Amino acid sequence: MTTTTRLPAAFRRFRRLRRSEALRRLVAETRLDPRDFVYPLFVTHGLGVRNEIESMPGQYQLSLDQLAAEARELRELRIPAVLLFGLPAAKDDAGSEAYARDGIVQQAARALKDAYPDLCVICDVCLCEYTSHGHCGVLSQSKGGIVTTAGEVDNDATLELLARTAVSQAEAGADMVAPSDMMDGHTAALRAALDDAGFGMTPVMAYAAKFASAFYGPFRVAAESAPAFGDRRGYQMDPPNAREALREIEAEVAEGADIVMVKPALAYLDVLSQARQRFDAPLAAYNVSGEYAMIKAAARNGWIDGPKATLELLTGIKRAGADIIITYHAKEAARSLSETA
Numbered sequence: 520m521t522t523t524t525r526l527p528a529a530f531r532r533f534r535r536l537r538r539s540e541a542l543r544r545l546v547a548e549t550r551l552d553p554r555d556f557v558y559p560l561f562v563t564h565g566l567g568v569r570n571e572i573e574s575m576p577g578q579y580q581l582s583l584d585q586l587a588a589e590a591r592e593l594r595e596l597r598i599p600a601v602l603l604f605g606l607p608a609a610k611d612d613a614g615s616e617a618y619a620r621d622g623i624v625q626q627a628a629r630a631l632k633d634a635y636p637d638l639c640v641i642c643d644v645c646l647c648e649y650t651s652h653g654h655c656g657v658l659s660q661s662k663g664g665i666v667t668t669a670g671e672v673d674n675d676a677t678l679e680l681l682a683r684t685a686v687s688q689a690e691a692g693a694d695m696v697a698p699s700d701m702m703d704g705h706t707a708a709l710r711a712a713l714d715d716a717g718f719g720m721t722p723v724m725a726y727a728a729k730f731a732s733a734f735y736g737p738f739r740v741a742a743e744s745a746p747a748f749g750d751r752r753g754y755q756m757d758p759p760n761a762r763e764a765l766r767e768i769e770a771e772v773a774e775g776a777d778i779v780m781v782k783p784a785l786a787y788l789d790v791l792s793q794a795r796q797r798f799d800a801p802l803a804a805y806n807v808s809g810e811y812a813m814i815k816a817a818a819r820n821g822w823i824d825g826p827k828a829t830l831e832l833l834t835g836i837k838r839a840g841a842d843i844i845i846t847y848h849a850k851e852a853a854r855s856l857s858e859t860a
Contacts, residue, residue, distance in 0.1 A: 549838040551830065553597040553853035557641065557803075557845040560589065561741050562627040563606040574737035575808055576815045578847055580606060583626055587634040596853035600639035602697065602845055603627050604742050607649050613657055614649030618683040625691035632692035641724065642688040644681055644698040644709065653746040655700040655754065656680070672754055674702050681705055682712035689718040697780075699726040701754045706774035722777035724803060728764035728790055729782045731755035734809030741808065764790045765797060772800055778843065783807040785832060788839040795840025804841035806833065811847040826855050 536546050561572070561580045568582035581589065593601065605624035607616035616622045628640050647655045656677025677700065685696040696713070698705040706725045713721050731752040739745040756764060764787075768779050779798065781791045782805035791804050814832070818825030829848045836844050846852070 549834055551834055551837060551852070551856060553849070553856060554599055555837060555842070555844050556598050556849035556853065557600040557602050557639075557843060558593055558598055558849040559602045559604060559845060559847060560586070560627075561604050561606060562586065562623050564608050564623055572737065572741045574740055574812050575847060576819070577851070578741065578811075580741065583623075583630050586627060586630050590631055590635045590638050592850065594635060594638065596850055596857075598849050598853055600641055600694075601631065602641045602643060604643050605648055606743055610649055610651040612651055613680065614646035617644075617646050617649040618680060618687050620687055620690070622687065625687055628688060628691040628693045639694045640692065641695040641697050642685075642691075642693040644684050644688070644696050644705075645700045646677065646680060646684075647700075647744040647746075648742045652748065653744055654749075655751060656702060672702070674704070674754075677702050678704060678708040682708045685709045685721075685723075686712050686716045686718065689713060689716070689721045693721065695722045695724055695778075697724040697726065699729060699782075701726065701729050701751075701756070704774065706771050706776045710775040723775065724778035724780060725771040725774075725776035726782055726805075727768040727771040727776065727779040728787070728794070729755055729780070730758050730764075730787060732758065732783050732786070732807070732809070734783045734786065734807050736809055737812045738808035758786070761787075761790050761793065765793060768794055768798060772798060776800065778803055780805060780845075781841075783810060784836045784841070784844070785810050788835065791836070791839040791841060801842045802840055803843035803845060804836050804839075806836060806844060806846035806848065808847065814848070826851065830855055 536542050563580045563582055565582045566584055569585055570580040572578045603624050607623055624642050631638055631640050645655050647653055654672050656672040659671045659673040681700060688696055698709055706723055709723055771779050778801040780803040781787050784804040784806045795802055814825060814828055817823045829852055833844060833852055
């Protein structure tokens with residue numbers, strides 16, 4: 520004779536709430552919404568340009584005439600914001616198209632705001648896409664005018680050009696500027712310049728904890744911004760340092776950042792979580808190009824379910840504390856969410 524042990528009903532309380540999709544949704548602690556997303560766009564000169572980025576399937580370099588249709592699709596998907604990166608017509612040592620009134624990002628901001636005034640247009644503030652050497656600022660020079668140590672960026676000289684860039688973007692209609700250069704004092708410099716130019720209501724989203732990551736490779740191909748020599752470890756954060764990241768975020772908040780960001784997202788969820796616990800400022804996380812490319816490559820090979828993996832990782836980023844998720848997955852994730860609504 521066998522004896523069946525019956526557990527008290529109280530011990531089955533977890534499985535009871537997992538037995539149907541309706542119940543799982545009802546008790547979900549973290550909820551993704553397309554309004555959480557910011558969609559990055561790569562804009563370039565020319566007409567009719569829609570060049571797919573090989574290492575980022577589904578992402579494109581777009582000319583200005585393509586932007587209205589892109590914005591319309593985002594609006595239909597309820598994605599409220601874009602983050603603009605530019606590919607200049609020409610590059611030079613000072614990255615001059617970054618702060619030119621007719622620079623590609625400035626033109627793109629005007630085109631998007633003309634087509635869809637309610638779209639939140641965020642402009643990246645950095646020089647790496649515009650400099651001939653691919654670094655995020657101007658290089659230090661000796662008294663004889665010869666560049667010193669390879670990769671040594673002149674912090675203070677760069678701040679002046681970043682400030683000019685932010686003001687030119689605000690003049691073009693940008694709703695927000697986002698310095699990604701990792702120069703010391705960049706938020707304070709942008710805040711002062713914007714205030715002096717009459718753009719005191721233009722917020723700054725600071726790349727506060729931006730790590731020198733191996734996950735940026737596909738972006739550097741897309742934006743044609745890989746350094747010509749050396750690397751960016753002298754000014755981007757060292758990956759082992761979480762406590763330093765919190766000090767960086769604290770400094771950015773003190774300088775006047777309206778939103779602070781952790782980049783990349785997935786390898787730094789611990790930093791994101793600690794930042795959420797410590798700071799009240801709105802918190803963004805950048806789900807970067809390499810993270811996107813890994814999902815796409817694995818899905819193409821049939822190793823994972825791409826849409827499900829995408830929603831899972833984005834949910835993880837939000838669960839860790841992000842209020843805003845900058846992601847190349849934004850459109851496909853929004854479609855998946857609408858299908859399950």
